[in-house]
Amino acid sequence: MKLTKILPAFLCVTAGLLASCSSDDPTDPGPGPNEPCELVLVAIDTAKVITMDGNGANPAIVLDRLQNSSSYFSGLAISPEGDKIAYGDYQTLSFSPDVVSTRQIRVAAIDGAGDNAIYTADNTNVSFGAIRYLSGNKIFFVEETYWPDATRKLQIVNTDGTGLQTLPGQYDAADITGDLAYLLLDPVAAANGPRVQIIDRTGDNGAGSLYHNEMFDGIGEYAVGHGVFTTDSKLAVIPYADGNEIKVRIISMDTKTSSDMTIVSGLSGGWISYRVAMASDSNRGVLTVTGEGYARSRSYIFNLTEATVSAPFENNDENVLDVYVH
Known part of the structure; x- marks a missing residue:
């Protein structure tokens, strides 16, 4: 495939690092869903958050919680307005003979200000996944344990730490729609290749029922990655090799x-x-690739409507494996 350089039409002016479109005219409703704003990318580097321009330029560390080799972030989500982030924070501090471990969901402004914990797990063996910043200042995340018992909880908490609730089911969710109506599950092995299921949460009296089963025939068992929903909940986008x-x-x-x-x-x-990851316009996305032959990961910006892919940029650090976009 020939990689085509996208020359984005920046139809709005951004303020600082924010990617929201605005106008000085209070009667202007702003751009429609197909009118592009300037992209802002946010990356995880172990236990640091890096912001950068939409072409990978001008990377800046805005949040650093790297305390030792046991510090890392498990995932990140950008708020619908593009001004805040939520992330899963893992810390283990060793002060012999005591070892202090924490597992937290934290929120901060996109420039790193106001970083604080809104949820702390009682069990430090848990892992966090599928973090999504919902409208109405709510955070969705999946909390899992693997030992001594395998458990999975679908959680929602307000960004001030109040209102924790657990949704029905123990689904292995990769993402949830903004209206909480559908779950996109992680891929599983099937007879002819991996499959990904979409669950309708309103089915079976709220326990959830199968809405769609997507097969990936003829490819390897581990060839399908974690998918995401677009912000408008109209598409599911799933990477695969x-x-x-x-x-x-x-x-x-x-x-x-x-x-x-x-x-x-x-x-x-x-x-x-x-x-x-998909941008807030539900059209543009970023695919970040790493592996053998890659000294550092590379990110590709793509446009679903135009079916174009930008020339990739190399991330500034070998530990950047996840890049998110607004």
Whole structure:
């Protein structure tokens, strides 16, 4: 595939690091869903948060909680307005003979200000996943334990730490729609290749029922990555490897039909990993790829409507594996 350089039409002016579109005219409702704003990228580097321009330029560390080799973040989400982040924080402090471990969901402004914990797990063996910043100042996340018992809780908490609630079911969720109506599950092995399921949470009296089953025929068991919903909840976007290419499977939530878009081609060598995130316009996304042959990860900005992919940029640190976009 020929990689085409996107020349984005910046139709709005950003203030500082924020990617929100605004106008001095109070009667102007702002751009529509297909009118692009300037992208802002946010990356995790072990236990640091880095912001950068939409082309990877001008990286800046805005949050640093790296205390030792046991400090790391498990995931991150950007608020719908683009002004705040939520992330899963893992810390283990060793002061012989005492060891202090914490597992927290934390929120901060996108420039790192006001960083604070809104949820602290009682069990420090837990892991956090599928963190999503919802409208109305709420955070969704999955809390899992693997030992001594395997448990999974779908949690929602207000950004001030109040109102914790657990949703029904123990689904292995990769993402949830903004209206909490659907869950996108992690891929599982099937007879002809991996499959990804979408759960309708209103089904079965609130326990959830199968809404859609997407098969990835003829590819390896571990070839499908964690998918995400677009902000408008109209699409599910799932990355996967197919031979020497990395593609995204784009599923329409209305019609349950899908199409594929190639993001990277010409891959060679051994292991490779990839993560996808979608911007608030529900159209542009970023795919970050790392593996053998990559001194540092590379990120590709793509546009679903135009079916274009920008020339990749190399992230500034070898530990940047996850890049998020607003």
